[in-house]
Amino acid sequence: MKPFLKTTLAALFTAGLWSGSTSAQELLFWSKQAKPVEEAQAMRDKVLSGFEGDVDFQPNDSGPWLTRLQAETAAGSGKIAVLGALHGDFTTIADDLVDLSDIDLGDTAMNATFMALGMLGTDEQKYLPWMQATYVMAANKKALEHLPEGADVMALSYDQLIAWSKTMAEKTGSPKFGFPAGPKGLKHRFFQGYLYPSYTNSMVTKFASAEAETAWTVFKDLWAVTNPGSTGYSAMQEQLLSEEVWVAFDHTARLAGAFNERPDDFIAFPAPAGPTGRGFMPVVAGVAIPKTAPDMEGAKALVAYMTNPSTQIETLKATSFFPVVDVELPADMPPAVQTSGAAIAAMSGAADANPGLLPVGLGDLGGQFNQVYVDAFERIVLGGEDVRAVLDNQAEELRRIMNEANAPCWAPDAASEGPCPVE
Amino acid sequence: MNPRTLPYWLLAPALVFLCVFFLYPFSLVAWQAIATDEGVLTTQYLQRMASHWKFDRALTNTLLLTAAVVPIQLSLALLMATMVSKMNRGRDVVLYIWTIPLGISDLAAGLIWLAIFDQTGFLNSALFGLGMIEQPVTFLGYQNKTTIFVAVMLAEIWRATAIMLVILVAGIGLIPKEYNEAAEVFGAGRWKRFTKVTLPLLKPSLQTALVLRVILAFEVFAVVSALGGTNLPVLMGEVYDWQFKLQDSHIAASYALLILAISIAFTLLIMGLLRTPKGAQTT
Numbered sequence: 001m002k003p004f005l006k007t008t009l010a011a012l013f014t015a016g017l018w019s020g021s022t023s024a025q026e027l028l029f030w031s032k033q034a035k036p037v038e039e040a041q042a043m044r045d046k047v048l049s050g051f052e053g054d055v056d057f058q059p060n061d062s063g064p065w066l067t068r069l070q071a072e073t074a075a076g077s078g079k080i081a082v083l084g085a086l087h088g089d090f091t092t093i094a095d096d097l098v099d100l101s102d103i104d105l106g107d108t109a110m111n112a113t114f115m116a117l118g119m120l121g122t123d124e125q126k127y128l129p130w131m132q133a134t135y136v137m138a139a140n141k142k143a144l145e146h147l148p149e150g151a152d153v154m155a156l157s158y159d160q161l162i163a164w165s166k167t168m169a170e171k172t173g174s175p176k177f178g179f180p181a182g183p184k185g186l187k188h189r190f191f192q193g194y195l196y197p198s199y200t201n202s203m204v205t206k207f208a209s210a211e212a213e214t215a216w217t218v219f220k221d222l223w224a225v226t227n228p229g230s231t232g233y234s235a236m237q238e239q240l241l242s243e244e245v246w247v248a249f250d251h252t253a254r255l256a257g258a259f260n261e262r263p264d265d266f267i268a269f270p271a272p273a274g275p276t277g278r279g280f281m282p283v284v285a286g287v288a289i290p291k292t293a294p295d296m297e298g299a300k301a302l303v304a305y306m307t308n309p310s311t312q313i314e315t316l317k318a319t320s321f322f323p324v325v326d327v328e329l330p331a332d333m334p335p336a337v338q339t340s341g342a343a344i345a346a347m348s349g350a351a352d353a354n355p356g357l358l359p360v361g362l363g364d365l366g367g368q369f370n371q372v373y374v375d376a377f378e379r380i381v382l383g384g385e386d387v388r389a390v391l392d393n394q395a396e397e398l399r400r401i402m403n404e405a406n407a408p409c410w411a412p413d414a415a416s417e418g419p420c421p422v423e
Numbered sequence: 424m425n426p427r428t429l430p431y432w433l434l435a436p437a438l439v440f441l442c443v444f445f446l447y448p449f450s451l452v453a454w455q456a457i458a459t460d461e462g463v464l465t466t467q468y469l470q471r472m473a474s475h476w477k478f479d480r481a482l483t484n485t486l487l488l489t490a491a492v493v494p495i496q497l498s499l500a501l502l503m504a505t506m507v508s509k510m511n512r513g514r515d516v517v518l519y520i521w522t523i524p525l526g527i528s529d530l531a532a533g534l535i536w537l538a539i540f541d542q543t544g545f546l547n548s549a550l551f552g553l554g555m556i557e558q559p560v561t562f563l564g565y566q567n568k569t570t571i572f573v574a575v576m577l578a579e580i581w582r583a584t585a586i587m588l589v590i591l592v593a594g595i596g597l598i599p600k601e602y603n604e605a606a607e608v609f610g611a612g613r614w615k616r617f618t619k620v621t622l623p624l625l626k627p628s629l630q631t632a633l634v635l636r637v638i639l640a641f642e643v644f645a646v647v648s649a650l651g652g653t654n655l656p657v658l659m660g661e662v663y664d665w666q667f668k669l670q671d672s673h674i675a676a677s678y679a680l681l682i683l684a685i686s687i688a689f690t691l692l693i694m695g696l697l698r699t700p701k702g703a704q705t706t
Contacts (some may be wrong), residue, residue: 183652229542231565231652364670371669378653379476382565395478 027298030069031084033285033292035059035317036290042318050097050314053306062089069093069290078292081299082306083127087284090127091120092363093412098296099124099371103304110307114284119374127286130306134282135189136343138236138255138267143246144267145202146171149277154346156272157423158198158218161247165225168246175227180247182233186251187377188370193248195219198274201357204402204420207372208395215274216380216387222346231382240266245291251283252344256320256336263335268406270347277354280347280413283319340402354412361407372398398422452455455467455676468673470682475674479654482681483540488572488647488657490638492579496636497629502586505617517607518592525585533649535562536578540570563650571651583639586633595621596622599610631695637693638686658682 034043040059048055060068065085072078073096083090083097090097101124114129132291139153147153148163155166156164165177181187183218194202197284199215226243236248237257258266271280287306293299305311312323320336320342329341347353362369376394379385399422409420459466459591470480507518524532539545540562562570598621606616622629641700644659658678666675 096482228561228564228566231654232542368669368671382654 001415003385004195006347009145009357017232023356024055024297025054025295027081027295027302028079029055029057029082029084029302030065030080031057031059031312032062032065032089032396033059033084033088035061038300039319045316047311047314047318051302051309051423053302055302065089066093068242069096072292075292076293078290079294080290081295081303083286083288083290084130085129085285086358087286087304088358088360088362088366090286090288091361094120094122094126095221096290096292097126098291098293098304100125100289101125102130103128105304105307108307108309111324114324117284117357118286127288128303128307131312131315131319131322132282132284132324133250133252133321134280134344134347135186135251135271136255136340137264137271137346138248138250138258138268139258140239140240140243140246141265141267143168143176153267153269154343155270155350157249158222158272160272162222162225162274163216165222165247166322169225176246177222177226178233178239178248179226179232180233180248180250180254181377182232182234185253188373189281190249191219191373191377192359192370194271194279195274195278196336197356198272198277199276199279199356201276201354202400202413205423207398207422208391209423211276212391213387216376216391218274220381223278252336254324255340256334259265259336259339263339264279266339268343270337270343272352273350273352278347278350279351281356282348282357284324285397356408356412359407360407361408362401365405368401369398372401395422427495434463451584452676452679455673456680459673460506460527469680471675472677474517477656477661480659481661483519484572484655485641485658487576487644488643489637491572491576492583493633493636493640494509495580496584496587497633500632502593503584503588504591504595505621507592518588521588522585523634524582524690525589527583528645530645530649532578533583536574536581536646537649540574547633550605563654565654568587571655574650575647575655576645577600577639577652579643582646583636587636590628590632591625594625594632597628598624626697634690637689641682641686658685 005033029048031043034057036039040057043059044055044057048057049354062110068079068090069080069083071348073093085139100118103125105128110129114132115125118125118127118129126364137156143164144153146164146167148160148167161177165175168176179187179190195202195218196206196212197283199218200209200211202209207213211268215225221250222327227239229244230240235240235254235257236250237255238247239245239254240248240258252268255268259268271278273279287303288297289299292297304317306357307325308324309325309327312325312327313333316322316329316337317334320334322337322341333341348355359366359369372394376390379390379394380387402419404421406419408418413420432461436593456468457466459467503521507514527535533554539542541547542559542561542563544562546562547556549664550556550603563574602620602624603616606620611619642659644663647655647657648660648663658681662675662678662682665671665678
C-alpha cells in the first residue's frame with residue numbers, strides 16, 4: 001500500500017506543478033463583453049478554442065473590470081494580457097494601452113471608420129475593432145396588418161410609427177408598442193442616438209433647441225400609445241415573447257432571445273426617421289493590450305486572431321455582436337443574426353442614415369451624461385413638466401458635464417475645439 | 424488593576440473601534456462634501472445638491488414618509504406594548520411573533536410587499552379572483568405616486584414597528600406597579616392611568632424608541648427602492664445614485680451630511696421635548 005500511496009502523491013504533486021506552469025503561460029482575456037454565462041462559455045468553447053495558445057476568458061462587470069486593470073497599472077505589473085470592452089471604456093484608459101499599429105492583419109478588410117475610432121484621438125492604434133452591435137426595432141408579424149397605408153416597415157418615419165402604435169392600441173384594446181424604460185432599460189441610448197439625431201441632427205449641442213422641443217413633443221405622442229408597463233421593461237425580448245407588446249425598440253443582443261426562440265413570428269426593421277434623417281447608434285467593441293501585459297507576443301497574436309474573418313463569425317454566433325471586418329455570412333447562422341443582420345444593413349445603408357456615436361471622452365461622467373437624458377424623459381414624459389423649462393434646466397447640467405470632462409463633440413455634432421458646446 | 428481606571432480600559436476597545444470605523448471614515452465623507460479633490464474648501468457641492476431638480480422631491484418625500492410613518496408606529500407600538508404587558512400566559516410567544524419582521528432585512532421586506540402590489544402580485548390575483556377587476560392594475564406605476572407612497576408606508580410600518588415595541592415593552596416592565604395601584608385606589612380610570620402614570624414614566628424609553636426610529640426613517644432606502652424605483656426619490660436613494668450610478672462622491676457626501684444634520688436636529692428636538700426633569704427621575 002505504501003509505495004502506491006507514494007506514487008499517487010508524487011503524481012498529484014507533479015500534476016499540480018504542471019498545471020501551475022501552464023496557467024502561467026495562459027493568456028488572460030479580461031473582458032467587459034460577453035458576460036452572460038452562455039455567451040462566456042461559447043467564447044471559450046467555440047471562439048477561443050481555435051487559437052494556438054491557451055486563453056483564460058474572464059468576463060466581468062464594469063466595476064471589477066476597471067478596478068483590476070487600474071490596480072495592475074498602478075502596480076506596474078500584471079496578469080491581464082488582452083482587454084475586451086466598448087469604445088467608451090477605452091477612452092478613459094488610453095494612456096495605459098499599447099500601440100497596436102504594428103500588428104499584421106493580413107488580408108482582413110477592417111471597417112475604416114471603426115479603425116479610426118480605435119485611435120482614440122491619438123496617433124497610435126489604441127485598440128483594434130472587435131465586434132459591433134446596434135439597436136433596432138422588432139415586431140411580431142401580427143402587428144404588420146395594422147401598418148398605416150403606404151408605410152414601408154423597412155423605412156418608417158416617427159409619425160408612421162405613432163400612427164401604427166395608435167391603430168394597434170385601438171384595434172387590440174391595449175397599447176402594443178413597448179419601450180425599455182425600466183431601471184435597467186437602455187432608454188437613454190434611444191434619446192441620444194435615435195430621437196435627437198433624427199430631429200436635431202445633434203446629440204449635445206442642440207439639446208435644448210426648438211427642434212429638441214419638437215422631438216420631445218413627438219415622443220410624448222408616441223408614449224401616449226405605448227404600453228404603460230414600459231417603465232418596468234429592461235430587455236424587450238421578454239415582452240415580445242409574452243406578447244405583452246408587439247412592436248419594440250432595443251439593443252440587438254436584448255432582442256436575440258425572441259428571434260432565436262420563435263424565428264417565424266418576428267421581424268426586425270430599422271429605427272424610424274425624422275426631419276434630419278434616420279438616427280441610429282452603432283456600438284463598437286474593441287480589443288486592446290495593457291502596457292502591463294506579461295506576454296506581449298502572445299497577446300498581440302491573440303488580438304490579431306480575434307479579427308480573423310472566421311473568428312469574427314464564431315464571435316457573432318457566440319455573442320450576437322456583428323463582425324467589424326468584411327465577411328460573407330454563412331447560411332447556417334442563428335435566426336437572430338439573420339433577422340437583425342438584415343435590419344442593421346438596411347439601417348446603416350439607408351440613404352438618410354444619420355449615425356450618432358456612443359459618448360466619447362466623458363470618463364466617469366458617462367453615468368451623469370446618461371442621467372441628463374433619463375431625467376429629461378422622467379420629467380417631461382412621466383412627470384408631465386413643461387418641455388421648455390425642463391430642457392433649459394437639464395441643459396445647464398449637460399453643459400457642466402461637458403465642461404468638466406472637457407470632451408469635444410462627436411458625431412452627429414460637428415467637431416469642436418475644447419468642450420462640446422451646449423447652445 | 425486599579426479599580427478606578429478599569430472602566431476606561433474596558434471601554435477602550437469599543438472607543439477605538441468607533442474612532443477607526445466610524446469617526447475617521449465619517450470625517451473623510453464630511454471633508455468630501457465641503458472640499459474639492461485638491462483640498463480647496465468650497466460650497467459648490469452643497470449648492471449643486473440643493474439646486475438639483477430631484478433635491479426638493481427627495482427631501483419632501485423623506486420628511487413626509489417620516490411624518491406619516493413614525494406617529495402610526497408609535498401608537499401601534501404603545502398599544503401592542505400595553506397589551507403584551509397585561510398578558511400573563513403566552514406573552515413571549517406573542518412577542519416573538521410580533522418581532523419577526525425585525526429579523527428580515529429591509530430589502531427583503533420591500534420585496535415581500537412588492538410581491539403583493541406587483542402587476543402580477545398577490546393583490547392583483549386576489550382582486551381578479553374575486554371578480555373585482557378585469558385586468559391587472561399597475562399599483563406601483565409612475566402614474567400612481569400616492570399608491571407607491573402608501574405601499575412604502577405599509578411596508579415600513581410592518582417592518583419597523585417591532586423595534587419600538589421591544590424598547591417600550593422593556594420600559595413598561597421597569598415601571599413599579601405601586602404607582603398604578605395607587606392611582607387605581609384614588610379612582611383613576613384606565614385611560615387616565617395610561618396618560619397620567621404610564622406615559623410620563625415611560626418617557627426615557629419613548630425617547631430612545633423615537634430617536635432610533637426617526638433616525639432610521641431618514642435613512643429609508645431599500646424598501647423605497649424595491650417598491651418605488653425612481654418614482655419616489657428619497658434622500659438615501661440620492662446618496663446611492665450619486666455615489667454609484669453617477670459616480671460623484673462629492674454630491675453623495677453632501678447628501679449624507681444633510682441626512683446627518685437632519686438626524687441630529689430631530690434627535691435634539693425629541694430629547695428636548697421628552698426630557699425628564701431631574702427631580703422626577705425614578706432611579
